[in-house]
Amino acid sequence: MNYLCPICKHPLLLQEKTWCCPSNHRFDCAKEGYVNLLPVQNKGSKDPGDNKEMMFARREFLNKGHYQGLSDRINALAKTYAKVAKNGLDIGCGEGYYSHRLQECLSTSNEFNLKGLDISKSALKYASKRYKAIDFCVASAFDMPFADNSFDLMLRVYAPSLDEELRRVVKTDGILITASAGEQHHFALKQLIYAEPKPHMSESSQIQGFELLHRENLASLMVLEDESDITHFLNMTPYSWKLTDEQKSQLVQEGLKCELDFKIEVFKAI
Structure with missing residues (x-):
């Protein structure tokens, strides 16, 4: 494609x-393999998307398997709802962790071609260099460089997008799997930052042009004791800017426990 x-x-x-x-x-x-399809006039900033520091932190954190449970569940749902998919897209793929594991999972039973899209050139340099079986492009999820009705399966983990653009590039009856923050996600950290922390929205999502087939919450307690893991976790999230240096130092020294609560939803294009 x-x-x-x-x-x-x-x-x-x-x-x-x-x-x-x-x-x-x-x-x-x-040279890493990706192609930059984000015109200069559409960039909005000199280097849009996650910077090198955030990308490195997320890469190191994910490579340790701390979010593997989310990846495993996404892959299981893909095998259930899109087991015959041949063309897939990971929207906001970042450094390619979820893309790579999805591609490996679905390629065991049939030929599955996956593309990854992200606005961060830093992230895709790493993704392209490491995951040669996937085609990556720098582009905006709000104006994707793909023809109408291109994909059987799309994945969107924490990435913003436009409903009409999602519906444009997916085939009728194609599957979209999304993952976002559940009600209690990282609540222990929010308690350190806010006087009155509020839970995330818990309602099921509505995406124009799609029918919700399945919704679940994947919850667990994450315990981090390694200093580098804690540092990488904080640096890959907005909490790094909101916690004081003293709070971050205390978390690194004492260890970090917080809730993981992922809202996972499966949609079908109608």
Whole structure:
């Protein structure tokens, strides 16, 4: 499956290591393998998305398996609801942790091609270098460089997007799996930051053009004792900016316990 030109919306064809359209817009593949399809005028900032420090922290944290339970459950739901999917997309794929594990899971039973999209070039440099079986592109989830009705399966973990853009690129009856914060997610940390911490919204999501097939909460208690794990966890989240240095130092020294509560939902395009 080829990309669409982000400027003129014509199909792109790969010529050696450059994606080209009939209007002669050209996009070179980076040495790591990804292609940057985010036009300068659409960037919004010099380096949009997660910066190198946040990406590194999340990469190291996820590689230790602390969120593997979420990945395993996503993969199980994909095998249940989209077991014959051939073309998939991970929206806001970051450094590729969930993408890679999903691709490995679904490729065991049939040919499954997965693309990863993220606005962070830093994240995709790492993802492309490590996960060669997946095609990654720098692009906006609000204007995705794909043709209509391209995907049987889409994954969105904590990534913002537009309902109409999700519906445009997915096939009718295609499956969308989303993961977001459940009601008690990281509540212990919120208690350190806010005088009156509020739980996350617990209602089921509504996405225009999709029917909700399944909703569940995956809850557990995360216990971190290793100093580097705690530091990486804090640095990959907004809590790093909201906790004081004294609070962070205390967590690193004493260990961290907090709730994991993921809201996982499965939708079908209608």
